[in-house]
Amino acid sequence: MGFSLFLSFCYIWLSSASQTSTAATVVSDILRPNQVLKDGQNLVSSGQRFELGFFSPDSSSSSNRYLGISYKNIPLTVVWIANRNNSIPGLSGSLSMGSNGFSLFANSSVAIWSVNATAVLKSPILQLLDNGNLVFREENNGDSEGYIWQSFDYITDTLLPDMKLGWKLRNGLHMYMRSWSSANDPSVGEFSFSLDPPETPQLVLRKGTQKRNRWGPWDGARFSGSAALRSNPVFIPMFNSSIEEVYYTFKIVDQSLLSRFVVTQDGLIQYLQWSKNSNEWAIMVTLQRDSCDSYMVCGPYGNCYDGPKCECLNGFRPKSPVDWARVDWSGGCVRKWELDCGNGDGFVKYGGMKLPDNSHLAASRNLSLEECRSVCLGNCSCMAFTVIDIHGNGGDCVLWFDDLLDMRDFSGGGDDLYIRMAKEELEAIADAKRDRRVKVIVTSIICSVTGMLLVGIIGWYTCRMRRARRWRTAESLNSSHRDFTEETQEEDLELPLFDLETVSAATDKFSFKNKIGQGGFGPVYKGVLPTGQEIAVKRLSQNSGQGINEFKNEVIVIAKLQHRNLVKLLGCCIQREERMLIYEYLPNKSLDNFLFDETRKKLTWKMRFDIVMGIARGLLYLHQDSRLRIIHRDLKASNILLDNEMNPKISDFGIARIFGAEQTEQMTKRVMGTYGYMSPEYAMSGHFSVKSDVFSFGVLLLEIISGKKNWGFYHPGHDLNLLGHAWKLWNEGKPLELMDALIDESYSENEVIRCIQVGLLCVQQRVEDRPTMSSVLLMLSTENAMVRQPKEPGFVTEASSMGMDTSSSSGKNPYTANEVTVTILDAR
Numbered sequence: 001m002g003f004s005l006f007l008s009f010c011y012i013w014l015s016s017a018s019q020t021s022t023a024a025t026v027v028s029d030i031l032r033p034n035q036v037l038k039d040g041q042n043l044v045s046s047g048q049r050f051e052l053g054f055f056s057p058d059s060s061s062s063s064n065r066y067l068g069i070s071y072k073n074i075p076l077t078v079v080w081i082a083n084r085n086n087s088i089p090g091l092s093g094s095l096s097m098g099s100n101g102f103s104l105f106a107n108s109s110v111a112i113w114s115v116n117a118t119a120v121l122k123s124p125i126l127q128l129l130d131n132g133n134l135v136f137r138e139e140n141n142g143d144s145e146g147y148i149w150q151s152f153d154y155i156t157d158t159l160l161p162d163m164k165l166g167w168k169l170r171n172g173l174h175m176y177m178r179s180w181s182s183a184n185d186p187s188v189g190e191f192s193f194s195l196d197p198p199e200t201p202q203l204v205l206r207k208g209t210q211k212r213n214r215w216g217p218w219d220g221a222r223f224s225g226s227a228a229l230r231s232n233p234v235f236i237p238m239f240n241s242s243i244e245e246v247y248y249t250f251k252i253v254d255q256s257l258l259s260r261f262v263v264t265q266d267g268l269i270q271y272l273q274w275s276k277n278s279n280e281w282a283i284m285v286t287l288q289r290d291s292c293d294s295y296m297v298c299g300p301y302g303n304c305y306d307g308p309k310c311e312c313l314n315g316f317r318p319k320s321p322v323d324w325a326r327v328d329w330s331g332g333c334v335r336k337w338e339l340d341c342g343n344g345d346g347f348v349k350y351g352g353m354k355l356p357d358n359s360h361l362a363a364s365r366n367l368s369l370e371e372c373r374s375v376c377l378g379n380c381s382c383m384a385f386t387v388i389d390i391h392g393n394g395g396d397c398v399l400w401f402d403d404l405l406d407m408r409d410f411s412g413g414g415d416d417l418y419i420r421m422a423k424e425e426l427e428a429i430a431d432a433k434r435d436r437r438v439k440v441i442v443t444s445i446i447c448s449v450t451g452m453l454l455v456g457i458i459g460w461y462t463c464r465m466r467r468a469r470r471w472r473t474a475e476s477l478n479s480s481h482r483d484f485t486e487e488t489q490e491e492d493l494e495l496p497l498f499d500l501e502t503v504s505a506a507t508d509k510f511s512f513k514n515k516i517g518q519g520g521f522g523p524v525y526k527g528v529l530p531t532g533q534e535i536a537v538k539r540l541s542q543n544s545g546q547g548i549n550e551f552k553n554e555v556i557v558i559a560k561l562q563h564r565n566l567v568k569l570l571g572c573c574i575q576r577e578e579r580m581l582i583y584e585y586l587p588n589k590s591l592d593n594f595l596f597d598e599t600r601k602k603l604t605w606k607m608r609f610d611i612v613m614g615i616a617r618g619l620l621y622l623h624q625d626s627r628l629r630i631i632h633r634d635l636k637a638s639n640i641l642l643d644n645e646m647n648p649k650i651s652d653f654g655i656a657r658i659f660g661a662e663q664t665e666q667m668t669k670r671v672m673g674t675y676g677y678m679s680p681e682y683a684m685s686g687h688f689s690v691k692s693d694v695f696s697f698g699v700l701l702l703e704i705i706s707g708k709k710n711w712g713f714y715h716p717g718h719d720l721n722l723l724g725h726a727w728k729l730w731n732e733g734k735p736l737e738l739m740d741a742l743i744d745e746s747y748s749e750n751e752v753i754r755c756i757q758v759g760l761l762c763v764q765q766r767v768e769d770r771p772t773m774s775s776v777l778l779m780l781s782t783e784n785a786m787v788r789q790p791k792e793p794g795f796v797t798e799a800s801s802m803g804m805d806t807s808s809s810s811g812k813n814p815y816t817a818n819e820v821t822v823t824i825l826d827a828r
C-alpha cells in the first residue's frame with residue numbers, strides 16, 4: 001500500500017514536472033525510473049517493428065483504452081495487452097516507472113496493474129525489444145535469464161516468433177494463449193490453447209475446460225497427429241523439454257516477414273503472415289484440418305479416418321452397433337475378448353496412428369521398447385505403450401491407462417502404438433500368421449524365379465509385396481524376442497491384395513464399356529466393388545515386358561505415400577500373369593480434359609488457382625515432406641486427376657524415383673517422360689533432380705493459366721512454344737494476354753501475374769535458377785513474397801524441347817497433337 005501511494009505520489013509529481021519536456025509522442029524504446037508514458041505516447045522498439053501504447057480496439061471510439069503492444073508500421077494489430085480484463089474508461093491512462101517496479105494507472109488516483117521486483121534494484125529499465133517483448137531488467141544486464149519480468153511470459157491470444165508456449169517448471173509459470181471475447185473486446189474469451197501436461201506435452205485447445213482439439217504427445221519430430229507445423233525454409237518450429245522448462249516456439253528465417261499464431265474468438269488456431277501487397281493478414285495454416293481433429297469423435301478405441309469416418313481398431317467392435325450404424329460414433333468400441341490380467345495378455349502393434357490422450361511417462365527413463373513393454377505388461381490397468389522421443393534423449397517409455405481416447409489414422413506420419421490384447425485375440429492373430437507363412441514360402445519361390453531379371457532390391461520388395469496385408473493389421477508381440485524384432489522391421493510395405501476374381505467381377509470382366517483410359521503401360525478400367533466402392537484398375541498389358549518394372553516401381557513408391565493431393569492406391573492384384581493396381585476412382589478424370597478439350601467445361605480462376613496449389617502441395621510432399629523423397633519425372637496435365645470437388649491428385653508413379661536425403665541429382669541412360677514437360681538437362685543428358693519436376697510444374701502452371709498445351713502450341717505470329725510465348729508476353733509487359741479466354745471475370749490481376757512469374761521461374765534454363773517447391777508454394781500463396789524477375793526460359797521453341805531436330809513434327813494441327821510419352825535411349 002505504501003508503495004503504491006509512493007508511486008502515485010511520484011506520478012503526480014512527475015506528470016506535473018515533465019508535462020513540458022515529454023510532449024513528443026515517441027519516447028524511445030526505454031522507460032526509466034520516474035518516467036511516465038501517457039495515453040498518446042509510445043515506446044517504439046529499436047528496429048521500428050513494435051510499439052507500446054494505449055489504444056481502443058474499436059477505432060471509432062476513444063473509450064475503453066488498453067495498454068498494448070502492436071506492430072508499428074501496419075494497421076492496428078495488437079499482439080499483447082497489459083490490462084485485457086480491465087479497460088480504462090478514457091484518455092487518462094498512464095504507465096509510470098518507479099524505482100523498483102512499474103504501474104498502470106487508470107487515472108491519477110487508481111492503479112489497475114503493477115509489477116514490482118522483490119529485490120532492490122540498482123538501475124531498472126522497462127524496454128520494448130524488437131521481437132515484441134516488453135522487458136523489465138537491470139540496465140547493465142541484457143541477458144534474457146536476468147529479466148525480472150517480461151511480457152512474453154504472459155501471452156494473450158498471440159504467439160510471436162521467440163515466444164514460448166509452455167511451462168517454466170521452476171516457478172510453475174504456465175504460458176498459454178487465450179482468445180479475445182470478441183473483436184472489440186480483448187478480455188479473456190472462451191478458448192485457450194496450451195501445451196500440457198508438462199511431462200507428456202500435447203497441444204490442447206479448450207473451450208472453457210472442455211477439450212476441443214488435441215495433438216500429441218511430442219514424438220521427437222512433431223506433436224503426434226499434427227501435420228501442419230513442420231519445418232520449412234522460412235519457418236522453423238522448435239520444441240524443448242528439459243528439467244527447467246518445456247515449450248514450443250518458432251523462428252522465422254526472413255526477419256522482414258511478420259508472422260504470428262493466434263487463437264481466434266471461434267477457437268481456431270491460425271498461423272498468419274502479413275501480406276504487404278494486399279495489406280492484410282493472410283491465413284497460411286489452420287491447425288484444425290478436418291473433423292477427425294475434433295476431440296474424441298470416434299469414442300474410446302475408435303479410429304477416425306478420412307475426416308470423419310470411424311472404425312473400431314482391430315480386435316474391437318462397436319459398443320452399440322445400432323448407434324454405430326446410425327453414424328453416432330460417440331459410444332466408441334469395446335474389446336472382442338475381455339482382458340484377463342496376467343493370464344496370457346500380450347500386445348498388438350498398430351502403425352500410423354495419432355497417439356491417444358492421457359499419456360503417462362514411465363517412472364524410469366530411457367527404456368527400450370522391450371523394457372517398456374514389460375513395464376506395461378506388469379500393471380493390469382496399463383492398456384498401451386510406445387516409445388517416443390519426447391525429451392530428445394532417444395526414447396521415453398509412454399504408457400496409457402484406462403480407455404484409449406481420441407485416436408486417428410495418420411498413415412503418412414503417425415506413430416506406432418502397442419495395445420494390450422487378450423490371449424484369444426493373440427491366438428487368432430497367430431493362426432492367421434501361420435497361414436500367411438505358408439503362402440510366403442510358396443510365393444518367395446515364384447518371386448525368385450521371375451525376379452531373376454530384376455534388380456535385386458525390387459525382387460525383394462516384390463516378395464514382401466506378396467506377403468502384403470492390410471496395413472494396421474495386428475501383429476502379435478507376445479511370442480518371442482526374435483519374433484518381436486522381426487515384426488518391428490517389417491512394418492513398411494503393407495498393402496491389401498485383391499484377388500483376380502474380385503477385380504474381374506468389379507470391372508465386368510474388363511469389359512470395353514468400363515475402359516476409361518489408356519496409360520503408358522496398359523488400359524485403365526472403372527469398376528465397382530461389392531461394397532459399392534468405385535475403383536480404377538490399371539492393368540498392365542501382358543505383352544509389355546517393360547511395364548513390369550514400372551509396375552513394381554509404382555507399387556513401391558505409392559504404397560508408402562499418403563497425401564490428399566496424391567491419388568490413393570487401394571491395393572494391387574498380382575495373380576498368374578496379371579499385374580494390376582487398384583486406385584480410388586476419381587469421377588472428374590484428368591485435368592487435360594478440362595484444360596484442352598474442345599468441349600471443355602469452364603474452369604474459373606479460383607478453381608485453376610486451387611488446382612495449382614494442390615499440385616504444388618502434392619509435389620512438395622513428394623520432394624520433401626514424405627518419408628521417402630521422390631522425383632515424379634512425368635508430371636503433366638493428364639497425370640493430374642480431379643476428384644468430385646475438383647481437388648487435384650497427382651497420379652502415375654510408373655517412372656518416379658526415390659532418392660536419398662543427401663542425394664540431389666541422378667543420371668539415367670533411359671530418358672523417359674513427356675515432350676513438352678521435360679527439362680532441358682533431363683531431355684538432353686538424362687540428368688534429373690527435383691528441379692526437373694519443378695520445370696514440369698512450371699509448364700503445367702502456364703498451361704493451366706493459358707488453357708493451351710506447351711507441346712503442340714501454335715501461334716500465327718511466331719514459332720515459339722507456350723513457354724516462349726509466355727516469355728515474349730512477359731517481356732512486352734502484357735502477361736495477362738496469356739490467360740485462357742474462358743477464365744471468368746473474377747480473377748485478381750496480381751494473382752495471375754504472380755502465377756505467370758512463378759511459372760516462368762520454374763521453367764528457367766539453369767537448374768539453379770529454378771525455385772524449390774517450397775518456395776514455389778510460398779510465392780504462390782503470399783502476395784508480398786519476393787518473386788525474382790525470370791530470365792529466358794529453357795526450351796522456348798518446340799524443336800528445342802525435344803533436344804533434337806524435329807522438322808518432321810511441324811505442320812500438325814496443334815490442338816489435336818497427341819501427347820507422347822517417350823523413351824529416348826541415350827546414345828552414349
Ligand SMILES: *[C@@H]1O[C@H](CO)[C@@H](O)[C@H](O)[C@H]1NC(C)=O
Pocket residue numbers: 001002003004101114115116
Ligand atoms: C507492488 O508493491 C506494492 C507495495 O509494495 C504492493 O502493494 C503491490 O501489490 C505490489 N504489486 C504486485 C503486483 O506485486
Ligand SMILES: *[C@@H]1O[C@H](CO)[C@@H](O)[C@H](O)[C@H]1NC(C)=O
Pocket residue numbers: 082084085188
Ligand atoms: C482475466 O479474467 C479471467 C477470468 O475472468 C482470468 O482467468 C484471467 O487471469 C484474467 N486475466 C488477466 C490478465 O488479468
Ligand SMILES: *[C@@H]1O[C@H](CO)[C@@H](O)[C@H](O)[C@H]1NC(C)=O
Pocket residue numbers: 088089106107108109110
Ligand atoms: C479513476 O478511474 C476509476 C476506474 O477506472 C474510476 O472509477 C474513477 O472514477 C476515476 N477517478 C477519477 C478521479 O477520474
Ligand SMILES: *[C@@H]1O[C@H](CO)[C@@H](O)[C@H](O)[C@H]1NC(C)=O
Pocket residue numbers: 240241242244245
Ligand atoms: C533447451 O533448453 C535448455 C535449457 O533451457 C537449453 O540448455 C538447451 O540448449 C535447449 N535446447 C534447444 C534445442 O534449444
Ligand SMILES: *[C@@H]1O[C@H](CO)[C@@H](O)[C@H](O)[C@H]1NC(C)=O
Pocket residue numbers: 378379380381382401
Ligand atoms: C498401475 O498403474 C497405475 C497408474 O500409474 C497405478 O495407480 C497403480 O497403482 C499401478 N498398479 C500396480 C499394481 O502397480
Ligand SMILES: *[C@@H]1O[C@H](CO)[C@@H](O)[C@H](O)[C@H]1NC(C)=O
Pocket residue numbers: 366393394
Ligand atoms: C539411452 O539409452 C541409449 C542406449 O540404450 C544410450 O545410447 C543413451 O545414451 C541413453 N540416454 C540417456 C540420456 O541416458
